Amino acid sequence: MVSCGYICLLRRLSVFPATRQLSLSVIQLGRGFKQGRGTGDAGKSSLYNNERRWKDDNTFMALAKTFIDINMVEWINAEIDRFGDQVPSLRQFILSGGGMTSAHIQYARAVCRRAERSVVPLVRDEEADPQAMKFLNRLSDLLFVLGRYACMRTKHDELTYLRPETFVSQKWERKKL
CATH class of the missing domain: 1.20.1200.10 (Cobalamin adenosyltransferase-like)
Incomplete structure (x- = not known):
């Protein structure tokens, strides 16, 4: 299992040969969203060096x-x-x-x-x-x-x-x- 520190949503597509039905399941990984969410609500975001643009x-x-x-x-x-x-x-x-x-x-x-x-x-x-x-x-x-x-x-x-x-x-x- 992969842990990225955030909620990662992956879609797994399964094909069942006998019935030819498709199954799409969502997998949730990680610990959740980081603290400080909403910092980009004013239209700016940070670069790797924390500069806001x-x-x-x-x-x-x-x-x-x-x-x-x-x-x-x-x-x-x-x-x-x-x-x-x-x-x-x-x-x-x-x-x-x-x-x-x-x-x-x-x-x-x-x-x-x-x-x-x-x-x-x-x-x-x-x-x-x-x-x-x-x-x-x-x-x-x-x-x-x-x-x-x-x-x-x-x-x-x-x-x-x-x-x-x-x-x-x-x-x-x-x-x-």
Whole structure:
């Protein structure tokens, strides 16, 4: 049993094969809520150094969207090389899609890019380690390569962007191939 010092609610999903019924149970762990609850009722919260900031501060936004382990950057680079060597080289701009698995990985990449954008102002204001941005950028690169790899492994075609040749009356026109 895990004790975290707070009430932790876990959901256990059980499937009973004979009846194919699902059972969802809530497990309560720990000792209860900490003393001093309600300290954030006025819209502020504390950082690890006990500095109080508004809850919509960029620091909280970035912390909520990212979990950073800087030691993983080299591992990510190696994985990019490993999977990147197995996919065809790029000749055109690739669009998201190419099967359900690839589309989900590309969606995860978009979420990662959003997290990276939320870290940029913190790095610019020297409130966050620049390595955090590097980590998120590399993670995004890995997700791009994994999306292409998944597309190849599931035998789906990669969707490529076809650049329109002319711009006429506020619309791009495509030349038929």
